[in-house]
Amino acid sequence: xxxxxxxLRQTMEEALGNGDTRIVLNLAEVPMIDSSGIGLLVRFLASxxxxxxxxxxxxPNKFAVQTLRLxxxxxxxxxxxxxxxxxxxxx
Amino acid sequence: xxxxxxxxPENSALSELLDLSMPADxxxxxxxxxxxxxxxxxxxxxxxKRLEVALAVQEALANAVVHGCENDASKxxxxxxxxxxxxxxxxxxxxxxxxxxxxxxxxxxxxxxxYADHGRGVYLIRQLMDEVHFEHGGNELRMxxx
Numbered sequence: 001x002x003x004x005x006x007x008l009r010q011t012m013e014e015a016l017g018n019g020d021t022r023i024v025l026n027l028a029e030v031p032m033i034d035s036s037g038i039g040l041l042v043r044f045l046a047s048x049x050x051x052x053x054x055x056x057x058x059x060p061n062k063f064a065v066q067t068l069r070l071x072x073x074x075x076x077x078x079x080x081x082x083x084x085x086x087x088x089x090x091x
Numbered sequence: 092x093x094x095x096x097x098x099x100p101e102n103s104a105l106s107e108l109l110d111l112s113m114p115a116d117x118x119x120x121x122x123x124x125x126x127x128x129x130x131x132x133x134x135x136x137x138x139x140k141r142l143e144v145a146l147a148v149q150e151a152l153a154n155a156v157v158h159g160c161e162n163d164a165s166k167x168x169x170x171x172x173x174x175x176x177x178x179x180x181x182x183x184x185x186x187x188x189x190x191x192x193x194x195x196x197x198x199x200x201x202x203x204x205x206y207a208d209h210g211r212g213v214y215l216i217r218q219l220m221d222e223v224h225f226e227h228g229g230n231e232l233r234m235x236x237x
Contacts, residue, residue, distance in 0.1 A: 003118070032142060032145070032146050032149075034146060034149050034150060034153070034212075034215075035150055035153075035209070035210075035211035035212040035215055036153065036209075038211055039207065039208035039209050039210075039211065040208065042205065042206045042207070042208065043206065043208040045206070046206045063139075063142050063146075067146065067215070070215060070218045070219070071199055071200065071211045071214060071215060071218075072199065072200035072205060073205060076205065076206075
């Protein structure tokens with residue numbers, strides 16, 4: 001919501017603008033994800049997939065996973081325990 | 092769920108815990124959510140329930156700001172926290188907008204909506220809370236947590 005989502009949107013737009021489509025997003029410090037954050041994630045997931053890439057999520061907390069599951073988008077994402085494993089999954 | 096004004100469990104026996112107003116500005120939402128969450132902690136509401144209520148309140152306030160007030164910060168959104176004698180809490184979010192028809196909202200879990208960038212707020216509120224009513228034509232949301 002608000003500044004947090006705006007910051008993520010800007011970062012993701014810059015990444016896509018630079019041609020980066022294989023993205024690892026570490027959520028370890030994110031206490032909760034609201035619908036605006038979910039909307040942003042799935043929109044950029046669609047954008048990266050259209051360009052042959054993907055967004056991999058790292059360490060979302062239990063409540064974030066619950067929220068993603070509640071709205072039916074959890075299965076759209078691959079989830080990893082650490083950044084290295086997420087990066088390696090692109091190889 | 093649609094209901095007549097005054098619906099909800101034991102509505103007449105509610106104690107008012109908080110009565111907050113905020114400008115219709117998305118940056119004002121976090122402070123209200125924090126105040127509600129702190130009150131719930133003082134009531135010994137378990138952490139998982141506090142998280143669920145916090146997210147539901149955040150979604151309700153965001154809807155009130157964006158849809159009810161069209162991001163016009165000169166307008167006010169009201170947020171009340173009440174409890175009943177059994178410890179159940181109700182949060183009432185009111186905006187000055189024209190309201191809406193919640194039954195017209197599409198299901199965000201339908202395959203054609205999965206990648207939509209909006210349309211999940213009310214659905215999420217219904218999933219997180221135990222009872223949800225839209226009243227006065229949709230511009231007052233009453234949501235209960237047992």
